[in-house]
Amino acid sequence: MTAARVSIRSGDFDLAAEVAALREGDLGVGAVVSFVGTVRDRHASAGTVAADKPGAITALELEHYPGMTERAIEAMIDEAERRFDIRAARVVHRVGPLAPGDQIVLVAVTSAHRGEAFQACEFLMDYLKTQAPFWKKETTAEGARWVDARVADDAALARWGIQAGNAAE
C-alpha cells in the first residue's frame, strides 16, 4: 500500500512512523534519508533559548496556497524520481500556528544505496525552499513580521542546475 506522497497539515508528525510507512514492504530499500526542519529562534543566544530576550520569536504562523502547494511538491517529487534512482519519497509540511522548537517539515527518501537518497533528499529540500508556496510570519515582543526570502536558498537550488530567482529583485 503506497501512502500519499505529500501531506500538508496543521498537526505534528512522527518521524519514526513516517519512515516505517515509507519503507514498509519494500525489501529493495537499502537506505533511508530523512530531513526534519524545526522552528528556530534566530535571536536565541547560542546554546540556550531565551524567550524573554528582546527579538526572541514567540510564535510562527505558516500560510500556504492550498491546492498549489500539493501540486508543486508532487511535481518536485516527480522531478526527484527522474533525476535520482530512488524507491519512494514523502514530504510532510505543517501550516498554521507553530512555536519555537516545533517540527515544520519532513522530507524522507528511500533508495537501494545511500548516495541517491542523500542527494534526492537535499534536492527536494532545496526545491521546496524556493518553489513551494509557503510563507512564514514570525512574532516577537516587538510585533509580527513576514520572514524575508534568502538569496542563499536560490543559490542552493542553482547547484542542481535550476535557476530560482525567488529572493531576487
Next chain:
Amino acid sequence: MKVHVRYFASLREALGPNEAVELPAGATLGALRDVLVARGGRHAEVLARGRAVRCSLDQRMADEHEALADGAEVGFFPPVTGG
C-alpha cells in the same frame, strides 16, 4: 474576459484574499499586474514594479509574459519562505 486573482501573505493582508478582474482577451499576467497597479492606493503600493512579487497561473509558478485565458486563476504573493 474575467480572471480570478488570489493574494497571499503580506499581499493578502493589504488587498484581501481574492477578487475577480475584467481584462481584454489575451492579456498577459504582466498586463494584469499593470491594471491592478493603475488603480492606485494599496494595489499600486504593494504590486509596484520593483517590489518583489511572485505570481502563479492556474496554481503553477508563472512569469509575467504568460497569457491569461478566461476563468484563469492567478496568484500574487511575496517570495516564498517555507521549509
